[in-house]
Amino acid sequence: xxxxxxxxxxxxxxxxxxxxxxxxxxxxxxxxxxxxxxxxxxxxxxxxxxxxxxxxxxxxxxxxxxxxxxxxxxxxxxxxxxxxxxxxxxxxxxxxxxxxxxxxxxxxxxxxxxxxxxxxxxxxxxxxxxxxxxxxxxxxxxxxxxxxxxxxxxxxxxxxxxxxxxxxxxxxxxxxxxxxxxxxxxxxxxxxxxxxxxxxxxxxxxxxxxxxxxxxxxxxxxxxxxxxxxxxxxxxxxxxxxxxxxxxxxxxxxxxxxxxxxxxxxxxxxxxxxxxxxxxxxxxxxxxxxxxxxxxxxxxxxxxxxxxxxxxxxxxxxxxxxxxxxxxxxxxxxxxxxxxxxxxxxxxxxxxxxxxxxxxxxxxxxxxxxxxxxxxxxxxxx
Amino acid sequence: xxxxxxxxxxxxxxxxxxxxxxxxxxxxxxxxxxxxxxxxxxxxxxxxxxxxxxxxxxxxxxxxxxxxxxxxxxxxxxxxxxxxxxxxxxxxxxxxxxxxxxxxxxxxxxxxxxxxxxxxxxxxxxxxxxxxxxxxxxxxxxxxxxxxxxxxxxxxxxxxxxxxxxxxxxxxxxxxxxxxxxxxxxxxxxxxxxxxxxxxxxxxxxxxxxxxxxxxxxxxxxxxxxxxxxxxxxxxxxxxxxx
Amino acid sequence: xxxxxxxxxxxxxxxxxxxxxxxxxxxxxxxxxxxxxxxxxxxxxxxxxxxxxxxxxxxxxxxxxxxxxxxxxxxxxxxxxxxxxxxxxxxxxxxxxxxxxxxxxxxxxxxxxxxxxxxxxxxxxxxxxxxxxxxxxxxxxxxxxxxxxxxxxxxxxxxxxxxxxxxxxxxxxxxxxxxxxxxxxxxxxxxxxxxxxxxxxxxxxxxxxxxxxxxxxxxxxxxxxxxxxxxxxxxxxxxxxxxxxxxxxxxxxxxxxxxxxxxxxxxxxxxxxxxxxxxxxxxxxxxxxxxxxxxxxxxxxxx
Ligand SMILES: Cc1cc2nc3c(=O)[nH]c(=O)nc-3n(C[C@H](O)[C@H](O)[C@H](O)COP(=O)(O)OP(=O)(O)OC[C@H]3O[C@@H](n4cnc5c(N)ncnc54)[C@H](O)[C@@H]3O)c2cc1C
Ligand SMILES: Cc1cc2nc3c(=O)[nH]c(=O)nc-3n(C[C@H](O)[C@H](O)[C@H](O)COP(=O)(O)OP(=O)(O)OC[C@H]3O[C@@H](n4cnc5c(N)ncnc54)[C@H](O)[C@@H]3O)c2cc1C
Numbered sequence: 001x002x003x004x005x006x007x008x009x010x011x012x013x014x015x016x017x018x019x020x021x022x023x024x025x026x027x028x029x030x031x032x033x034x035x036x037x038x039x040x041x042x043x044x045x046x047x048x049x050x051x052x053x054x055x056x057x058x059x060x061x062x063x064x065x066x067x068x069x070x071x072x073x074x075x076x077x078x079x080x081x082x083x084x085x086x087x088x089x090x091x092x093x094x095x096x097x098x099x100x101x102x103x104x105x106x107x108x109x110x111x112x113x114x115x116x117x118x119x120x121x122x123x124x125x126x127x128x129x130x131x132x133x134x135x136x137x138x139x140x141x142x143x144x145x146x147x148x149x150x151x152x153x154x155x156x157x158x159x160x161x162x163x164x165x166x167x168x169x170x171x172x173x174x175x176x177x178x179x180x181x182x183x184x185x186x187x188x189x190x191x192x193x194x195x196x197x198x199x200x201x202x203x204x205x206x207x208x209x210x211x212x213x214x215x216x217x218x219x220x221x222x223x224x225x226x227x228x229x230x231x232x233x234x235x236x237x238x239x240x241x242x243x244x245x246x247x248x249x250x251x252x253x254x255x256x257x258x259x260x261x262x263x264x265x266x267x268x269x270x271x272x273x274x275x276x277x278x279x280x281x282x283x284x285x286x287x288x289x290x291x292x293x294x295x296x297x298x299x300x301x302x303x304x305x306x307x308x309x310x311x312x313x314x315x316x317x318x319x320x321x322x323x324x325x326x327x328x329x330x331x332x333x334x335x336x337x338x339x340x341x342x343x344x345x346x347x348x349x350x351x352x353x354x355x356x357x358x359x360x361x362x363x364x365x366x367x368x369x370x371x372x373x374x375x376x377x378x379x380x381x382x
Numbered sequence: 383x384x385x386x387x388x389x390x391x392x393x394x395x396x397x398x399x400x401x402x403x404x405x406x407x408x409x410x411x412x413x414x415x416x417x418x419x420x421x422x423x424x425x426x427x428x429x430x431x432x433x434x435x436x437x438x439x440x441x442x443x444x445x446x447x448x449x450x451x452x453x454x455x456x457x458x459x460x461x462x463x464x465x466x467x468x469x470x471x472x473x474x475x476x477x478x479x480x481x482x483x484x485x486x487x488x489x490x491x492x493x494x495x496x497x498x499x500x501x502x503x504x505x506x507x508x509x510x511x512x513x514x515x516x517x518x519x520x521x522x523x524x525x526x527x528x529x530x531x532x533x534x535x536x537x538x539x540x541x542x543x544x545x546x547x548x549x550x551x552x553x554x555x556x557x558x559x560x561x562x563x564x565x566x567x568x569x570x571x572x573x574x575x576x577x578x579x580x581x582x583x584x585x586x587x588x589x590x591x592x593x594x595x596x597x598x599x600x601x602x603x604x605x606x607x608x609x610x611x612x613x614x615x616x617x618x619x620x621x622x623x624x625x
Numbered sequence: 626x627x628x629x630x631x632x633x634x635x636x637x638x639x640x641x642x643x644x645x646x647x648x649x650x651x652x653x654x655x656x657x658x659x660x661x662x663x664x665x666x667x668x669x670x671x672x673x674x675x676x677x678x679x680x681x682x683x684x685x686x687x688x689x690x691x692x693x694x695x696x697x698x699x700x701x702x703x704x705x706x707x708x709x710x711x712x713x714x715x716x717x718x719x720x721x722x723x724x725x726x727x728x729x730x731x732x733x734x735x736x737x738x739x740x741x742x743x744x745x746x747x748x749x750x751x752x753x754x755x756x757x758x759x760x761x762x763x764x765x766x767x768x769x770x771x772x773x774x775x776x777x778x779x780x781x782x783x784x785x786x787x788x789x790x791x792x793x794x795x796x797x798x799x800x801x802x803x804x805x806x807x808x809x810x811x812x813x814x815x816x817x818x819x820x821x822x823x824x825x826x827x828x829x830x831x832x833x834x835x836x837x838x839x840x841x842x843x844x845x846x847x848x849x850x851x852x853x854x855x856x857x858x859x860x861x862x863x864x865x866x867x868x869x870x871x872x873x874x875x876x877x878x879x880x881x882x883x884x885x886x887x888x889x890x891x892x893x894x895x896x897x898x899x900x901x902x903x904x905x906x907x908x909x910x911x912x913x914x915x916x917x918x919x920x921x922x923x924x925x926x927x928x
Contacts (some may be wrong), residue, residue: 007445008571012451014414050564063564073564265889266430266882267904339883344864399756406758470713473734473751474762505733508723512730518693520720524816533798537638540690583668588762593752595739597910598891599665601901604915611923614895614911622648622732622775622928623872623893623910 008155009072012065016076019049024080026346029204033349038084038195038204040161047117051077056095060111070244070302075294077255078250080355083204085250087119088242090157094120096168097236104184113164113185120134121158122240123210124168124233126151131366133168133233134176138212140169146183147171147222149190149215157360159208160193160335162186163199166236167212168229179229183221190215201352238310241318243259245297248325248357252290255332255350259283262345263335273335282331289324296320312374320368322357383434385426385494385541386487389454392416392500401592408590413446415453417554424559425552426496427458432622438462439468439487440587441479441506448575454577455560455570463576472588473504482580488514492547494531499551511549519544520551627653627709629677630699632717633662634689637800641713643675647776649711652679658703663687665787677782683787686794689717693797696724698790704729707767709747714773715910726769733769734762740772755890771925786906808818810859813842816870818861818888821848822877822898822917831921838928844868846884862887876917880905897921 005013023045032038046052054071055091056062063072077085099107114120129136138151149169156165165184172178184191194209224232260283263274273279300317303310310317329351333340340347358364391413398412409439413618427437436459452565465486468479483506487495495514497507499521505625511518524532525544532554533540544550562570598618618624629649631641644765650656658679663669665683671754672679682698689695695818699721703710704720712718714736726733734749739759741748750759751772764770810816817828829843836843850860861868862884873891880896880903888894889908896909897917906912913920 007449010411011449011567011571012564014453015561022561045561048563049561058565063568065564065568065586122450146545262882265886383757393754393756394756396757399753399758401757401870418665436907471760472762473760474732474764477730477732481730502751503738505719505723505735508727508733509730512724513726518724520723522714533720535637535639535800540692540800588760590753590758591750593750593757593759595745599910600740601906601912601914603901604920605915610913610915611920611927614913614925615924616777617911618895619644619777621893622644622773624775 005072009069009314012069012073013076015049016073019045019051020077020080022127024077024084029081029084030343030346030349033081033203034343036198036203037206038087041098043082043087043119044117046088048270052091052119053095053111053114053331054088055092055097056111056299060095060099060107061115062092062111066301067242068248068298069273071243071297071301075241075246075250075253075297078247079254081204082247082251082357083202085203086244087161089156089240089247090122091118092118093236093240093243094122094164096239097122097166097232098223100235101181101228101232106221106223110164110183115355118163119158120164120166121156121162122166122233123153123156123159124154125153127209128260131179131363132155134230136168136170136179136180138167138169140171140180140182140217142171142219145219146216147219149182149184149212149217151212153210153212155207156210158206159210160196160206165210166185166223166232167210168233171226171229174227176230177227180226181223181229181232182217183223184215184217185368188215189216199350200355201306202356226334234311235309237361238314241303241314241367242297242300242304242310244361245293245300245317245321248321248354249290249294249297251332251350251354252286252293252325252328255329255347256286256290258281258334258336258345258347258350259286266337279335282335286331289328293324312371315362315367315370315374318357318361319364319371322354323364325354326358383430383494383594384490384492385430385434385436385445386439386490386492387419387422387426387459387496388421388439388483388506389419389450390416390440390500390503391450392418393502399590404592406590406592410444410446415450416498416500417499418552418556419454420457420499420559421554421556422496422550422552423454423457424557426494428557429469429494429525435460439465439493440482441465441468441483443467443469446490451575452567452570452573453562453587455573456567457559458562458566461576462573463578465578465580466580467495467580469504469587471503473515475582476504476506477509478582479504479580480506481513482582482603484510484513486578494546495549495558497549497551499553507549507551514547514549517545517548519548521553522550523553523556525550525552525556562592626704627656627711628659628706628839629656629711629894630659630661630721631713631745632689632695632721633660633664633668634687635664635667637689637717638802639689639715639717641715641718642775643671643778645713645772646675646677647682647778648774649772649776652742652774653709653711658909659699661689661698661790669785669787671784672785674780674782676779678783679785681785681787682790684790684792684820685926686792687790688796689721690800691792691796692720692724694792694795695721696728698792699725709764709767710769712719712769712771713851714771719770722769722771729767729769731767731769732762732764733771734764737770737772738774740774756811761861788812810842810844810861810868811866813868813870815841815874816840816844816861816868816888817841817874817876818844818846818878819849819855819876819917820846820878820884822879823849823854824877824918826854828918832927833872835921835928838925839872839874841872841874842870844888846878846879846881874910875905877907879903880908
């Protein structure tokens with residue numbers, strides 16, 4: 001591995017590995033993958049270790065790790081299952097988002113909900129509003145000291161398991177500038193959780209539609225200013241894109257490990273298939289992709305630790321890493337031949353899981369638009 | 383109750399040592415706290431409870447020493463000390479190291495010294511017990527709250543009652559340790575580690591060399607050699623594979 | 626001069642094997658075998674043919690359960706000599722060896738798999754787990770070692786004498802024998818596995834008999850468990866369990882990767898197959914090209 005880990009990082013990664021070895025055994029992962037659902041109790045050990053608030057400062061009850069160190073821990077967890085890891089990440093990214101955009105009181109209230117071992121979700125997308133989030137239609141109408149929320153959200157990661165949501169709703173007809181973000185406790189009357197999506201991959205991660213019917217939320221729960229919802233969503237995306245890239249590196253590393261181990265053992269034409277140049281080329285490209293992807297993520301995390309917004313770098317990281325990962329996981333299946341296409345080996349699952357990362361947190365097409373916009377700004381004439 | 387626990391790493395990854403021709407390369411970054419030491423620390427912390435104290439010691443050197451102490455501190459021990467200047471895997475001078483360690487521990491009022499039973503490490507428990515005048519219980523696979531212990535033998539167990547002060551070597555299955563939390567590990571990394579020089583005369587050190595004994599690869603044909611099975615059994619006995 | 630020290634305690638199932646004594650003898654020209662026992666009269670014949678001069682120390686109160694007293698007796702017996710004291714690398718051997726070394730304040734070098742006796746020192750190698758390296762120690766003076774070496778037991782006359790020892794009848798610990806010593810597949814030290822080449826379910830009866838004799842656990846390939854000759858819990862490989870025993874016997878198994886993934890970490894592999902090109906032979910330390918059923922029958926008779 002090219003990254004020269006610090007001694008502290010080595011210890012964190014090892015603890016993540018011990019956690020995975022103990023609680024995320026292959027039989028369990030495969031069972032939950034088939035069932036398309038991970039039981040809530042399976043996260044209790046993760047709460048005990050503080051994984052759900054890994055990056056959150058100690059004063060909020062978190063473990064206080066840097067972005068860089070947290071990323072290495074979650075990369076390791078993603079080697080076991082990226083959906084499981086995503087469930088945890090989604091929670092602390094939501095909290096981080098409140099810490100950045102909300103008041104200290106809101107951040108503390110949000111943290112206090114998560115601390116004992118609860119999840120959070122961030123819900124923006126709607127059935128007719130995905131990439132084009134500025135077109136979302138669910139409404140929040142102010143009445144006295146409350147907002148009343150109505151509408152249907154789609155694809156909410158953790159929606160079915162979370163105790164608190166951040167939801168983005170329309171407060172005026174001012175396009176992108178008419179959106180506002182709210183902190184919404186799950187037990188507020190009028191919230192209904194829809195059916196868990198039967199997904200291609202990331203099947204341990206809960207994804208549901210959410211229905212809001214006259215949901216009353218006090219004004220103290222408006223995060224930031226009215227009309228600033230889209231900025232809050234974008235800030236949150238900056239963080240989550242980087243972490244999604246981390247999970248992707250974990251998946252790639254697993255794919256490489258599986259393929260490498262198999263290639264030296266499987267014999268055809270009287271020799272290990274690792275002796276064949278075409279297989280060697282695949283392995284060489286895979287290994288190179290894992291290294292470059294890891295370095296890119298690491299650099300973005302370091303920038304985040306320094307307080308950079310990483311709008312462009314985060315988008316670049318997610319675009320590059322999740323794109324190369326498609327080939328890496330697909331080649332892993334290729335190296336396994338027919339066996340790779342069955343569920344006996346884990347490589348087909350890696351391919352299914354990693355596909356999701358080209359789509360969620362903004363499709364890679366949208367990432368390119370973001371990058372292009374940022375690049376254009378850099379070259380624009382004064 | 384005052385408990386000392388002496389911890390060390392365990393070789394679980396065969397790539398800790400790699401070889402090229404007759405050269406040996408050592409990769410200490412692959413070494414972490416051993417499973418039996420985890421059990422020892424967990425037991426120590428449980429026995430100590432709220433009124434007792436667990437102090438950690440290690441004979442591991444450099445980064446490995448610091449690493450295993452961090453891991454063990456995160457499990458709830460109070461302090462950590464590294465003994466500098468010996469090789470915990472070298473049996474040739476373990477008795478010298480144990481002598482110095484005993485001297486250091488002698489007047490500190492420990493009731494119990496727990497040591498993980500790590501395969502391949504240099505044995506020190508018996509020397510400590512002898513030097514300190516403590517009772518010795520080895521290969522402990524169970525220790526009940528009323529001090530009944532079980533010692534694992536190859537085909538059975540010895541059962542008895544521990545009399546303190548005592549040195550115990552603990553097997554990995556003696557207790558299931560809980561994983562430390564990340565905040566605990568983070569705090570452990572910030573804790574100061576005391577360093578004590580052993581000043582050993584390490585003249586008798588062992589060396590790590592490439593294993594020259596090759597696996598045999600002998601195939602007999604039963605049609606051509608009707609006594610192939612006898613030859614097989616003889617070879618297995620010769621190699622010590624079959625007893 | 627060297628002493629091999631062993632125990633014959635009729636209340637314990639933990640005695641040293643003659644093969645270890647033979648292995649030690651092959652390395653040390655001048656060797657005395659010391660046996661602490663509570664039933665010396667039964668043992669004269671056994672050691673009279675061992676080829677090693679043997680002294681039986683007898684006391685009917687003797688028991689290895691009293692590790693401290695056992696070590697104390699050996700210490701008093703040996704403290705004035707200047708030799709190498711050798712124990713078997715078993716749990717019990719190491720327990721007593723460590724105590725003796727501590728009392729003598731000399732090095733204890735355990736788990737030795739190779740010995741070279743030089744003019745001024747004894748060179749001892751100990752395998753470092755499953756790596757390709759060994760730790761080489763040189764014992765110059767007095768020291769205690771434990772060995773995992775075996776030799777072929779040759780019948781040769783040897784002098785056997787009996788001496789009394791005095792042991793007080795204390796019982797610091799009780800001994801309980803394990804029920805199913807080493808019979809579970811995952812933890813077994815020896816595995817005998819059968820494949821489709823054993824022809825039918827009947828072919829597994831002799832295999833089980835052999836397992837009994839070798840104190841081994843029975844494993845199988847998927848081809849075998851698929852047709853129900855053995856339960857699925859016995860399947861070794863990617864779809865079943867992974868095993869890592871000291872000795873793996875493979876009978877009538879082709880050696881498909883899906884199977885070998887679950888057994889190729891075994892320390893020693895012995896394969897029997899009618900097909901000399903079967904991939905399993907690539908992994909084998911020893912192999913026999915021939916009918917597995919026949920080989921199993923012969924093995925049952927030989928061991
Ligand atoms: C597993 C999973 C978890 C999710 N979790 C969450 C969550 O927690 N919270 C949340 O709010 N949302 C979540 N989403 C929703 C996700 O953010 C959206 O699916 C994503 O933004 C794409 O929107 P869409 O599905 O409506 O696709 P569309 O926007 O309909 O896009 C369809 C295709 O058109 C392309 N496209 C669209 N517009 C353009 C353009 N201008 N130029 C070029 N190409 C374009 C897209 O790239 C894509 O290829 C999740 C989705 C998934 C699959
Ligand atoms: C997705 C998948 C997963 C799998 N997972 C596993 C798994 O976990 N474990 C597993 O074991 N298999 C597994 N398999 C099956 C594996 O590929 C092999 O088919 C199987 O291991 C073959 O078992 P075998 O060697 O007993 O049978 P065969 O392949 O039929 O070989 C029998 C061997 O016996 C020899 N023979 C015949 N007669 C005699 C005789 N009289 N004496 C001695 N030798 C004789 C033959 O020469 C031959 O080499 C899997 C297969 C797939 C497709």
